[in-house]
Amino acid sequence: MSDPPPTPLLTLRGIGKSFLGVRVLDGVDLDVAPGEVHAVVGENGAGKSTLMKIVSGGYAPDGGTVEFAGATRTFRGPRDAQRAGIGIIHQEFNLLPERTVAENVYLGHEPVRRGLVDRRGMLDRTTRLLASIGETTLPADARVGQLGVAQQQVVEIAKALALDARLLIMDEPTAALADHEVELLYGLVRRLQERGIGLLYVSHRLAEVFDLSGRITVLKDGRRVTTVDTADTTADQLVRHMVGRELSSYYPDRAAPEDRGPVRLNLRDAGNRKLRDVNLQLRAGEVLGIGGLQGSGRSALARAIFGVSPFTTGDVTLDDRPVRLRSPRTAMRAGIAYVTEDRKGEGIVPRQSVLDNALLASRAVFAARSGRAARTARVRELLAAVEIRGAGDDQEIRFLSGGNQQKVVLARWLALNPRILLFDEPTRGIDVGAKSAIHDLVRRLARDGAAVLMISSDLPELLGMSDRIVVMRDGHVAGELPAGATEEEVVALAVGAVREPVQ
Amino acid sequence: MQTVQPRSLPLRLPRVRPGGVLPILAILAVLLVLVGIRQPDFLAPQSLMSFLGRSAPIILLAAGQYFVIVSGEFDLSVGSLVTAQVVVAARLIDSDPARTWPVVLLLLAFGALVGLVNGLITTRLRVPSFITTLGMFLILVGAVYLWSDGAPKGGLSEEFRRFGRRAFEDVPVLGRVPYALLVLVVLAVAAVLLMRSDFGRTLVAVGDNPRTAELSGVRVWRTRTFAFILSGLAAAVAAILLGGYSGVSFQAGAGLEFGAITAVVLGGVALGGGRGAVVGAMLGALTLELLFALMNFYGVSGALRSTVQGGIILLAVAVSATRSSSR
Numbered sequence: 001m002s003d004p005p006p007t008p009l010l011t012l013r014g015i016g017k018s019f020l021g022v023r024v025l026d027g028v029d030l031d032v033a034p035g036e037v038h039a040v041v042g043e044n045g046a047g048k049s050t051l052m053k054i055v056s057g058g059y060a061p062d063g064g065t066v067e068f069a070g071a072t073r074t075f076r077g078p079r080d081a082q083r084a085g086i087g088i089i090h091q092e093f094n095l096l097p098e099r100t101v102a103e104n105v106y107l108g109h110e111p112v113r114r115g116l117v118d119r120r121g122m123l124d125r126t127t128r129l130l131a132s133i134g135e136t137t138l139p140a141d142a143r144v145g146q147l148g149v150a151q152q153q154v155v156e157i158a159k160a161l162a163l164d165a166r167l168l169i170m171d172e173p174t175a176a177l178a179d180h181e182v183e184l185l186y187g188l189v190r191r192l193q194e195r196g197i198g199l200l201y202v203s204h205r206l207a208e209v210f211d212l213s214g215r216i217t218v219l220k221d222g223r224r225v226t227t228v229d230t231a232d233t234t235a236d237q238l239v240r241h242m243v244g245r246e247l248s249s250y251y252p253d254r255a256a257p258e259d260r261g262p263v264r265l266n267l268r269d270a271g272n273r274k275l276r277d278v279n280l281q282l283r284a285g286e287v288l289g290i291g292g293l294q295g296s297g298r299s300a301l302a303r304a305i306f307g308v309s310p311f312t313t314g315d316v317t318l319d320d321r322p323v324r325l326r327s328p329r330t331a332m333r334a335g336i337a338y339v340t341e342d343r344k345g346e347g348i349v350p351r352q353s354v355l356d357n358a359l360l361a362s363r364a365v366f367a368a369r370s371g372r373a374a375r376t377a378r379v380r381e382l383l384a385a386v387e388i389r390g391a392g393d394d395q396e397i398r399f400l401s402g403g404n405q406q407k408v409v410l411a412r413w414l415a416l417n418p419r420i421l422l423f424d425e426p427t428r429g430i431d432v433g434a435k436s437a438i439h440d441l442v443r444r445l446a447r448d449g450a451a452v453l454m455i456s457s458d459l460p461e462l463l464g465m466s467d468r469i470v471v472m473r474d475g476h477v478a479g480e481l482p483a484g485a486t487e488e489e490v491v492a493l494a495v496g497a498v499r500e501p502v503q
Numbered sequence: 504m505q506t507v508q509p510r511s512l513p514l515r516l517p518r519v520r521p522g523g524v525l526p527i528l529a530i531l532a533v534l535l536v537l538v539g540i541r542q543p544d545f546l547a548p549q550s551l552m553s554f555l556g557r558s559a560p561i562i563l564l565a566a567g568q569y570f571v572i573v574s575g576e577f578d579l580s581v582g583s584l585v586t587a588q589v590v591v592a593a594r595l596i597d598s599d600p601a602r603t604w605p606v607v608l609l610l611l612a613f614g615a616l617v618g619l620v621n622g623l624i625t626t627r628l629r630v631p632s633f634i635t636t637l638g639m640f641l642i643l644v645g646a647v648y649l650w651s652d653g654a655p656k657g658g659l660s661e662e663f664r665r666f667g668r669r670a671f672e673d674v675p676v677l678g679r680v681p682y683a684l685l686v687l688v689v690l691a692v693a694a695v696l697l698m699r700s701d702f703g704r705t706l707v708a709v710g711d712n713p714r715t716a717e718l719s720g721v722r723v724w725r726t727r728t729f730a731f732i733l734s735g736l737a738a739a740v741a742a743i744l745l746g747g748y749s750g751v752s753f754q755a756g757a758g759l760e761f762g763a764i765t766a767v768v769l770g771g772v773a774l775g776g777g778r779g780a781v782v783g784a785m786l787g788a789l790t791l792e793l794l795f796a797l798m799n800f801y802g803v804s805g806a807l808r809s810t811v812q813g814g815i816i817l818l819a820v821a822v823s824a825t826r827s828s829s830r
Contacts, residue, residue, distance in 0.1 A: 308718065332720045346714035349707075351777050356704050363701040365720040372701070412719065 009034045009069060009198040010055065010086075010167050016063035017050055017222075024050050025222045027064070032167060032198040037189060039201045039213035039230070043242055043491070044294050044457045047222040048202050052169050055200065056088040057081030069166065087160025088169040091176065093152050095159075097145030102126035104144050105158045129158050134191050150181035157188065161197075168192065169200045174208055175295065186212065204293050206235050206495045218242055235497035236488075243459060243487040250436065251464030252443040254287075254483055260467070261285045263320075264451040265305070265420055270314030274300035275475045278314070282420065282451045287442060289466025290455040291490045297475040298455045299341060302422040305453075306338040307331040318420075332365050337418035339409055341425035341455070343402065347409050350398035357397045358383055358411045366416065375415070382411040387437065403434025410441065421445060423454040427461060439465060459487045524783040527770050531786060534793045542800045549678040556670065556681025557748065558792040560585075560741035563687060564759055565766035565788035566694045566781055567737025570730040572767050575710040575776030576625060576632035578731060580639035581738040581763060584617055585756025587643045588742030590655050593751040597657035606663070610739045617643070618735025622728025632731075640760070647753070655751045667747020683744045690740065694781045706730060710776020758809065765812045766791050768819045791815070 008031040017025040025047045032038045040048050053059045055066065057075030066073050068084060075081040078088075095104050102122045103110075110117045111125060126140035135154050138147075144155060153173065160168055170189075174182050189212055192199060203209055209216060210230060218225040218241040225241045261284030270278045275297050282288050292298045304311045307325040316323055318334055325331045328338070340347045348357055358379045383393060386407040391400050397408055406426065413421065423442065427435045442465065446452045456462040462469060469481040471493035479493045491497075538545050545551070564581055571578040588610050595609070596602045621639055625632040670681040697703050709716045709726050717723050738756075745755055770787025772779025795808060 306718075328718055329720045329722070338718065340718060346712070346718050349711040349715050349777070351711050352704075352708055356708060359704070360708055360716065360721070361719040363705055364716070364722075 007034075007070070008032060008067075009036075010200075011067040012051075012055070012064065013067070014064035015051065015054060015061045015066070017047075017054060017059060017061050023222055025054070025061070028219070028222075028224045030217050030224065030227070032200055034166070034196045034198050035193045036215070037193060037199045037201050037213045039203065039209040039216045040219060041203065041206070041209060041216060041238065041242060042219035043459075045221075046219040046242075048219055049171065050222075051219070052088065052171055052200065052202060055081070055167075056086055056169055082160075082163050082165070085164055085166040086169070087157075087163060087165035087167070089153065089156045089160065089171065089173060091172045093156050095144045095152055095155060098143065100141045100143055101130075101138065101147075101155050101158075102140040104155055105129065105140075105162050107159070109163070125162075126158065129161055130154070132195075133157065133161070133188060135188075148181075149176045150178075150184055153177070153185065154188065157192070165197065167198045167200065169202070171202045172204065173201070174203065174205060182208065204495055206238060206497045209238075210235070235492070239488050239491045239495070239497055243491050251461075252440050255285055255446060255467050259285045259447065261449065261451075264318065266315075266317045266320075267305075267311075268315040268317075270304070270311040270316060271475075272300070272304055272309060272312045274309070275304060275311070277476055279477060280470060282453055284419075284449050284451050285446055286467040287446050287452045287454055287465055289462045289469040290453060290472060291459075291462050291469050292472035292478070292494050294457070296472040296494065298472050299424050300475070301472065302338060302424050302453065302455060305331065305420075306336055306422055308338075329365060332361065332416060332418075335417075335419035336422065337413035337416060337420070338422045339406075339413065339424060339426055341428060343405055343409065343429070348397050348405055351396055353394045354383065354388065354391060354397050354400070354408050355379065355393040357408050358415065361412050362415045379411060379415050382414050383408065386411050386414075386441065401431065401434070403430040403437075406430055406434065406438060410438070414445075418450065420451045421453070423452065425455060425457060427456075427458065459490060462490065463487065523771065524780055524786060527783050527786045527790060530769075531790045531793065534790060534797060538793065538797055538800065541797070545796070545800075548676060552670075552677055552680055552684060554792070554796065555687070555789075556683040558789055559681075559683040559687040560745045560748075561759065561762050561766065561792060562785045562788040563690060563737045563741045563744075564763040565770070565784045566691065567734035567741075568760075568763040568767050569694075569770075569772055569779070569781050569784035570706065570733045571632070571727075572764070572772055572774060572784075573710045573776050573779055573781075574706050574727045574730045575713065576727060576730070577636060577764070578618075578621065578734045579633065579636040579760045579764075580617065580621060580643065581734060581741075582756040582758055582760040583640045583643040583647075584614065584735065584738040585742040585745060585759055586753060587647045587756075588613065588739055589746040589751055589755040590647050590651055590753065592663065592742070592746055593655055593659050594651060594657040596660050596663055598660055600660040600662045603660050603662040607743060610743060611736060614735035614737075614739030614742075615732050616735070617738075618732035619728065621735070622724075622731035625731070626724035626727050655753065659746055659751060663743070664747040667744040667749075683748070686740065686744065690737075691782075691785055694785075698781045702726070702729070707777060710778075712777070761809070761812055762791065763788070765816050768816055771823070773823060774820060 010032040012028060012030040015025055015028040028051060040051065042048050050059065054061050057078045057080050068086065073084060075084065096107070105126050106122050111121045112118060113121065123140045130138055130140065138151055138154060144152060173185060177185060189199065201213055213230050215227055216230055216233065216238065217227040218238065220242060263281045264284045265282040267278050267280045278301065290298045290301065300309065303309050305325060307327045307330055310326055316325060323334055325334065349360065359376065362375055362379065380393065388404045388407050391404060397405055426442065427438055442452055442454065454465060463485065467483050469485055469490060471478045471481065471490055473494055473496055481489055567581065568578055592606055592610055595606045617639065621636055624630050624635045666682050666686065670679045672679055674680045705721055706726055709721060709723050713723050742756065749755065766788035767784040768774060769790060770779065770783035772784050794811065798807065
């Protein structure tokens with residue numbers, strides 16, 4: 001299976017795609033043979049999802065060709081691709097929970113007899129279809145909403161097969177599955193292979209990529225780094241391909257050992273719906289970097305500390321005193337600030353002025369404490385200090401650049417004199433100049449004694465800024481790395497390529 | 504004040520700041536010119552003062568509605584609340600002057616309570632405000648009929664009625680200044696000051712992006728509930744003025760909620776919240792009243808009022824939507 005067979009099912013040549021002038025895919029080649037599992041791996045933002053959307057008709061490529069079953073195709077949309085025989089199983093299922101399995105499988109192309117839906121025939125066909133992929137326990141007339149996640153996934157696959165799919169794309173198929181369910185999926189994938197169906201398998205988890213795939217294509221920054229036979233490679237090599245880039249940017253000096261103060265925030269076995277058994281200490285004066293993949297619990301951690309979706313288990317102490325951070329307000333009163341990763345959705349009030357945006361938190365929580373004039377004067381000073389360029393204080397914030405918006409958000413929090421700052425992707429979508437200004441500011445805050453927790457998907461930034469790095473995976477701490485760790489070490493922990501150190 | 508004004512209007516509109524009061528001022532000016540051409544007497548101080556006094560209730564309701572709309576919600580209950588207040592006042596006062604002030608206080612408390620209930624149902628039970636206040640509208644209509652056995656009972660005292668119908672006589676230059684106008688000016692100034700306060704700025708921020716506000720420590724539910732209370736209070740004051748002016752009937756407040764919403768939208772306030780000035784909303788109400796007066800002067804049937812309101816709402820929302828999406 002490791003030799004690419006002579007007649008590929010799908011061939012991509014030089015696929016390119018840009019969004020608003022940003023190149024997300026550039027000259028990507030890839031092919032899938034019938035009965036082959038071809039895995040696609042890469043960091044967040046490497047271009048995997050975009051590539052899959054192009055294959056399944058969601059996007060039209062700017063350049064390159066898609067050849068499917070021997071003919072060059074231009075899909076006009078997902079339905080067009082489905083009719084041609086390409087199915088996609090998303091992480092989020094597209095099922096109608098109130099309908100039966102059979103109704104979902106044949107949704108939109110129900111078998112018809114004498115002008116009416118042939119229910120009997122539909123059930124029979126669904127049962128046969130399920131049996132053909134080894135599913136004999138799943139009743140075709142069960143309501144989908146009552147099924148478990150793994151069974152719903154089977155329904156999704158049956159849905160694609162009912163349309164005679166010859167190529168199936170699976171996007172992070174195990175993300176929602178429990179461990180024992182993953183085994184079932186393995187069996188299913190193998191049976192699909194036996195039927196000669198080609199599979200494009202996108203996953204962050206290297207273990208299953210090695211278990212299932214025949215070949216692996218590594219994407220990085222929208223380009224194909226390499227395609228390797230799974231049998232001839234190791235997890236280490238793969239990780240190196242995924243990250244291999246040179247460190248070039250400048251970052252401010254790290255904290256000297258004597259600058260690190262006492263433990264300010266201490267989490268013991270803390271957990272909630274998205275986190276479990278998190279043990280973590282955050283010290284005054286340090287920048288603690290949080291690494292991990294999207295959905296690994298990084299943001300959930302910050303949001304739990306800030307009281308947005310609070311911890312439900314475990315203990316939290318702040319300066320050695322137990323605290324319950326139930327809401328953003330309690331967290332703010334305890335001296336915690338949170339700069340969200342979704343600046344547009346929950347970081348700014350777009351149509352209000354720069355000044356109103358910067359005053360938002362002080363008005364809401366500490367209105368009684370300080371005089372109005374003094375507060376406004378202080379916020380104006382802060383806005384000047386963070387150097388917002390080319391904008392007056394009374395300009396609507398939505399007309400500012402991302403970098404300037406972020407600085408206004410920072411000013412909002414600095415006005416509260418926070419002792420703990422949680423940054424979630426503080427420089428995402430920000431130009432280079434503003435980026436290094438924010439880096440300097442983050443470091444200056446730590447130097448002045450604040451405890452800083454910084455989440456970043458940008459590995460050079462994470463490595464360049466952090467005094468320590470904690471890597472999250474699947475809602476818990478996968479491991480901790482000291483300053484000077486390499487990108488490979490972070491990624492290896494994040495994808496689970498190394499055995500995690502016993503805590 | 505010549506007809507140059509309307510011609511320069513289309514050129515200026517795109518450049519003014521969205522949510523500002525310039526467009527509504529321009530429309531108001533155009534209408535004043537048209538009124539002046541048709542009925543110059545109307546612009547004499549005497550009749551202008553009386554017009555402003557008559558318009559005070561709808562202007563106050565527009566201000567109340569503004570607080571709710573700018574925070575991202577709706578209040579459809581104010582019309583029936585006004586009716587309920589007037590009917591309740593008549594029955595409780597029962598033409599006894601000594602009961603005037605207690606009943607006035609009671610009406611204010613009743614207005615605030617209805618607002619509180621609207622607010623709590625909307626924010627805590629997460630019922631969309633459109634539905635909450637529609638339900639409240641129906642409940643109040645039914646309750647008033649039930650309570651008064653189908654016909655208004657009792658009567659308002661002369662004391663009570665003076666807010667709506669009396670005036671300061673012989674004021675230099677202006678002539679007769681209705682009490683209602685004084686009430687309006689005082690409350691309008693209070694509303695403007697409130698919108699400049701921390702609460703006011705926070706209210707608009709909540710309407711603009713409740714997620715951000717929540718994550719910045721704003722208690723969004725309290726802020727919005729307070730907006731509903733303000734709307735209920737505005738309805739109480741409007742009811743006191745209206746009852747005085749036009750007396751007791753089951754029609755006292757009919758349709759006022761739509762008038763108020765039209766006025767707010769006309770005043771450049773974005774439906775869905777986050778943009779617009781309370782002054783704009785109040786000017787919107789004044790403009791709407793002036794438009795109705797103008798229709799009257801030109802002999803247009805009064806039956807067209809609601810059609811005109813509907814047209815204005817659609818047009819104003821369409822204009823603001825296309826203007827904001829073209830950015």
